[in-house]
Amino acid sequence: MHRIKAALAATTILAGATAAAATDLEVTHWWTSGGEAAAVAVFADAFNAAGHNWVDGAIAGGGNARPIIISRISGGDPMGATQLNTGRDAEDLVKAGLMTDLTELAEKEDWANIIRPAKLLDACKYEGRIYCVPVNIHSFQWMWVNRGVYEDNGMAVPTNWDEFAGSADKLREAGIIPLAVGGEPWQINGMAGVFTVALGGTELYRAIQVDKSPEAAASPEMTRVFEAVAAARNMVDDGFVGRAWNDAANMVITGKAGAQIMGDWAQGEFSVAGLTAGKEYDCLPGLGVFPVLDTGGDAFYFPKPADDNAEIVAAQLEMASLLVSKQVQVDFNLKKGSLPIRGDIDLAAANDCMKKGLAILENPENILPSGEQSWSSDTQGQFEDLWVEFFNDPDMSAEEAQARYVEIVENAD
Numbered sequence: 001m002h003r004i005k006a007a008l009a010a011t012t013i014l015a016g017a018t019a020a021a022a023t024d025l026e027v028t029h030w031w032t033s034g035g036e037a038a039a040v041a042v043f044a045d046a047f048n049a050a051g052h053n054w055v056d057g058a059i060a061g062g063g064n065a066r067p068i069i070i071s072r073i074s075g076g077d078p079m080g081a082t083q084l085n086t087g088r089d090a091e092d093l094v095k096a097g098l099m100t101d102l103t104e105l106a107e108k109e110d111w112a113n114i115i116r117p118a119k120l121l122d123a124c125k126y127e128g129r130i131y132c133v134p135v136n137i138h139s140f141q142w143m144w145v146n147r148g149v150y151e152d153n154g155m156a157v158p159t160n161w162d163e164f165a166g167s168a169d170k171l172r173e174a175g176i177i178p179l180a181v182g183g184e185p186w187q188i189n190g191m192a193g194v195f196t197v198a199l200g201g202t203e204l205y206r207a208i209q210v211d212k213s214p215e216a217a218a219s220p221e222m223t224r225v226f227e228a229v230a231a232a233r234n235m236v237d238d239g240f241v242g243r244a245w246n247d248a249a250n251m252v253i254t255g256k257a258g259a260q261i262m263g264d265w266a267q268g269e270f271s272v273a274g275l276t277a278g279k280e281y282d283c284l285p286g287l288g289v290f291p292v293l294d295t296g297g298d299a300f301y302f303p304k305p306a307d308d309n310a311e312i313v314a315a316q317l318e319m320a321s322l323l324v325s326k327q328v329q330v331d332f333n334l335k336k337g338s339l340p341i342r343g344d345i346d347l348a349a350a351n352d353c354m355k356k357g358l359a360i361l362e363n364p365e366n367i368l369p370s371g372e373q374s375w376s377s378d379t380q381g382q383f384e385d386l387w388v389e390f391f392n393d394p395d396m397s398a399e400e401a402q403a404r405y406v407e408i409v410e411n412a413d
Contacts (some may be wrong), residue, residue: 023315025080028057028072030065033246035268039336043135046322052315055080061244063186066377073098078303080312081319085372086123086134086299093301099131100302105317106130111324116343117295117367124299132299133320135329136338139293139357140190140263140370141197143284144270146252149176160288161198161228164259168235171258179235180257182243183392185384191232191261192387193294193371195225198287202368205294208409209374217409218402226398226405229387233394241392252281261287267337267353276351283353285360293360296370297338379412 025047031040044054057079059065066089069082073093084090093099106112106121115121115134124132143164150157150167153174158164168178181187197205200221207216216222237257240248249269251257260266267283275281285291300323302316322328329340334349339357350358360366371380386408390401 021311022051022053023311024053024055025312025315025319026055026057027081027083028059028065028069028079029083030059030062031083032058032060033244033269034272035246035270035335035337036265038272039268039332042328042332042335043323046325046328047319050318050322052318061184063184073303076306078305080305081300081302081316083298084132084301086120086132086297086370088123088372088376090132090301091126091376093303094126094131098304100304100313100316101129101131102133102302102317102320103130105320106133109321109324114344115324115341117361117364119367119369119373120295120297120299120341123373132301133323134297134299134341135323136297136333136336137293137295137341137357137361138263138265138297138338138370139285139295140261141194141286141293141368142264142266142353143194143259143261143287144249144252144266145259145282145284146255146257147280147282149255149258157282158259158284158288160284163288165231165235167258176255177235177237177251177257178259179232180248180251180260181232181236181240182245182248183241183388184243184245185381185388187245187248187262188387188391189371189380189384190263192225192229192383194261194287195228195232196222197292197294197368198289199228200225202290202292202365205368209369209371212374212409212412214406214410217406222405223398223402226390226402229391230394230398233391264337264339264353264357267351268335271335271337271351277354278352283356285356291356291360292366292368293357294368294370295361296372297341376413379408382408 029040031037047054059068072078111121120134124130145158147157155167155170158167171178204216204221207213245262246269248260249262249266252260253270253273253275270281277283305312326345329342330345330347333340339354386401386404390396
C-alpha cells in the first residue's frame, strides 16, 4: 500500500508539469557505438532540458550489460532507468515487483493508441499493468550494401541475396571480403533469423517463432536455411570471430567488404560516416526477397528506487513521458536508424531506408515477432550457442545442426 501511495503521489507531481527539484537519475544502456552515442544523447539532452540530470551508465555490449543490469536490480542496487530489449529481458524482475508501474501515465497519455505495432506495448505488460516504455522499432531483417564496391569493379549492385551470393567470387577476386560478419553469438543468431525469413518464408518463420513447431523446425525449408548459413561461411574473412557489429559495419562503410547482414541500428553508423542511403549504400529488407520486419526494439524500464523515493519516481515518470514525446521520437530515431513507435509524427527528413521500413509497417502482414518476444533468455542462449558452433565449425553438417535445432524448439519455453 505504501508503494501504491508513493506512485500516486509521484503521478500527481508529474501532472503538475513542473518537477519539485532537479533529480539525478543514473541511466544504464549499451549504446556505445558512434551512431548509438549520437542517438542516446537526444534522450539525455531532453531529460536535462527538463531540469534533471542524466547520469550516463553506458556498458559496452548487450551481452555484457544485461547480466550487470539484472544483477544490480535484483541485488538491491537499482539504477534510475535502464534500456533493455522489448520482450522478455525483464520478465522475472517485473514478476518480482521490482519495476515502477507506468500504467497511469500510459493511460493518461493514451499510449495504447499512439504506440504501434500494439505488440510492442503488449510486451511491456504483466497482469494488465505496464512496466516499460518502447522507444523504437528495430529489426534485424536488413542487409547493407556498399554501392561503390560494385560500381567501381564494373558489377551490378545486388538487389537480393541470390544476386549477392552470385557476386561473392568476383568480389574476392577484386580483393574485397564479400560478407562482413561479427562473430558474437547474438550477431550470428540474428543473421540466421534473417535467412529463416528470406529463404524459408514468412510462414516458416511464424511457425517456428510463434507456434514453436518442431515440425517446421525439421522441415526442408529450414534445411535450406542451414545450407545457406553454411555457404555464408565461405564469404567471410578469418577475423570475424569476436568482431563487434559496428566494426563489421565499418568494413562495409570503408569498402573493405561488400555487405553486412545486420539490424537497422547499423544505419546510424552509415549516417555518422556521412554516407547517404540510395547513393553510397543500399539497404535490402528481408535480403530483398521478403520485405518484412521482425519488430523488436528497445524499451526503458524504471526500477523501483530504494525506500520508494517519490522524487525519483516522479523523475522516472517524467523521463518516460519524454521518451515517447513527438519531437524526441523524431530526433532519436533519425540518429538511431530505427523506426519511431508513434504513427502520428512527421518524418519528412527520413532517408530512403527509413522510408522503406515505414512502408513495410503499413501492412500488418509484414510485421513479425522478434526472437526476444518469442523465447526466454535461456532458449535464446541455446539458439545462439548452436548457430555460433555451426558457423564456426565447417565439419558440422547442416543435418546435424538442424537436428539439434529441432530439440531446442521442442523443449523451448
